[in-house]
Amino acid sequence: MAPLGPDDQLHEYFGNIHMHTTHSDGSGSFDDLIEGAVRGGLDFVFVTDHNVLVREEEEGYRRGVLTLVGQEVHDTEREVTGNHMLCLGVETDVSDQAKEPQRLIDAVREQNGLAFLAHPIEEGTKLFERLYPWHNWEVTGYHGIELWNFLSSFRGFTTSYARALLVAMLPHRFTVGPLPAMLAKWDELTQERPVVALGGTDVHAVVYSLGPISRRFMTYVECAKALNTHVLTRVPFRGQPENGDTGFRAENVRHDRELVLEGLRRGHCWVGYDLAGRTEGFRFWAEAGTRTGGDEGASLPSGAAATYESVAIMGDTVTLPAAGSLRLQVRTPDQAEIRLLRNGRVIAQGYTDTISYDVRDPSVYRVEVWKNRWGKPRGWIFSNPIYVRRAEEE
Ligand SMILES: [Zn+2]
Ligand SMILES: [Zn+2]
Known part of the structure; x- marks a missing residue:
C-alpha cells in the first residue's frame, strides 16, 4: 500500500x-x-x-x-x-x-x-x-x-x-x-x-x-x-x-x-x-470551482468541509456545474510526460508532475503518462477516464 x-x-x-x-x-x-x-x-x-x-x-x-x-x-x-x-x-x-x-x-x-x-x-x-x-x-x-x-x-x-x-x-x-x-x-x-x-x-x-x-x-x-x-x-x-x-x-x-x-x-x-518506476501516488481527480476546505495548493481537499464525496476521481461521472467551473487535476509520483486527453485527443501536456485544467465541455477525459526508459518513451500510467456530463443529460 x-x-x-x-x-x-x-x-x-x-x-x-x-x-x-x-x-x-x-x-x-x-x-x-x-x-x-x-x-x-x-x-x-x-x-x-x-x-x-x-x-x-x-x-x-x-x-x-x-x-x-x-x-x-x-x-x-x-x-x-x-x-x-x-x-x-x-x-x-x-x-x-x-x-x-x-x-x-x-x-x-x-x-x-x-x-x-x-x-x-x-x-x-x-x-x-x-x-x-x-x-x-x-x-x-x-x-x-x-x-x-x-x-x-x-x-x-x-x-x-x-x-x-x-x-x-x-x-x-x-x-x-x-x-x-x-x-x-x-x-x-x-x-x-x-x-x-x-x-x-x-x-x-x-x-x-x-x-x-x-x-x-x-x-x-x-x-x-x-x-x-x-x-x-x-x-x-x-x-x-x-x-x-x-x-x-x-x-x-x-x-x-x-x-x-x-x-x-x-x-x-x-x-x-x-x-x-513505481506508479503509487498517481492521482487524477476533478473538483468544482470553489473550495470549501483544505489549504490552497493542497493536492486534494482536506478536513471535514471538503471530503472525498466533493471530488470525483478516475472512473466517476461528474456533472458540469451550470455556473463556475470544474477543474481537473493530475499528480504523478515523479516528473514525466503527462498528457491529458479529451475524447481521445491530447489537450494539454507537459514534462511535469502536476497538471490543472479547467473543463468547459462535457466530454471524456483521461490521462496518459510517458517516461523515458531504456532508450525510448514508455507508457507508464494510463488512467481511467473522468466522464463529464452536462446537467440536462441526467
Ligand atoms: Zn487469453
Ligand atoms: Zn490469459
Whole structure:
C-alpha cells in the first residue's frame, strides 16, 4: 500500500489481475505465483486460469497477499481463436456459457462478478500468427477491457526466432505500451458509456527455446514487478490475521475482496507500468470551482468541509456545474510526460508532475503518462477516464 499524504483520504492497492498457474497452461503453482507477488510487493492477485475456477484453492491471504480466484473463459471449440473473457469475482464456474459471449457476460453479472474483455485487440507477426482478439463487439453489459495485456504487447516484435528469444531475454527493451489501436478502440467505446480499463500481465512463465538456449519468458516475479492495476478505495483493507503467514479469516477476506472488486467495477483504478518506476501516488481527480476546505495548493481537499464525496476521481461521472467551473487535476509520483486527453485527443501536456485544467465541455477525459526508459518513451500510467456530463443529460 502506498503511503498517503494527509490531504488524501483514499487508500491504494495494486496487483496483477490476469495470471495463469498449472491449473491451466501456466508453469507455476499458487506458491510460485505468491512468491512472485511478495517479491513484487503486490497487495492482491487474481488467478485467472483458462476455463476453470480453481475451487480447491480458497481465496484468502497468503504471505500478506490477498489471493483472489477468477477465471479466463473462452470457447475451446471456436474455429477462429479469440473471445477471451476475464471473469472476476464470480462464485461458480461460468465456462459452460463460453459459446455465447452475451450469455457469458450475463452469467457473470448474475453472480455480481465483473466481465472484462481480455486482450481484445492483438497484432501478430508471421512467426506467431495465431491471435486471440475479441470478435463479438456487439455484446453489451461487460464492465471493461484489458487495455494493456503485457504478453500480447510483445507479439508484434517477434519477427524471427532469434528476435523472439531476444524479446524473451530483455522484455522491457521492447514493450512500449498498449497498442495504439487498442487505445483508439477504448476511446471509441467510452463515448457510448463508461468502460473500465485494466492492465494484466497474462503471466504463464513458460520456457521458450532456440537450439541450446532456453529462457523462461516473463516469470511471476518479472510480471509482478512490471504491469499492475492500481486500485483506489475509500476504506482500508482489514488484512490478514497478525499471527501466521496464511490467513483465511473469511469476513476480512470478503471485505477486502469486495473493496478490490468495487474499485475495478467503478474504474477507480489505473494501469501502471511499475517497472519504469513505481506508479503509487498517481492521482487524477476533478473538483468544482470553489473550495470549501483544505489549504490552497493542497493536492486534494482536506478536513471535514471538503471530503472525498466533493471530488470525483478516475472512473466517476461528474456533472458540469451550470455556473463556475470544474477543474481537473493530475499528480504523478515523479516528473514525466503527462498528457491529458479529451475524447481521445491530447489537450494539454507537459514534462511535469502536476497538471490543472479547467473543463468547459462535457466530454471524456483521461490521462496518459510517458517516461523515458531504456532508450525510448514508455507508457507508464494510463488512467481511467473522468466522464463529464452536462446537467440536462441526467
Ligand atoms: Zn487469453
Ligand atoms: Zn490469459
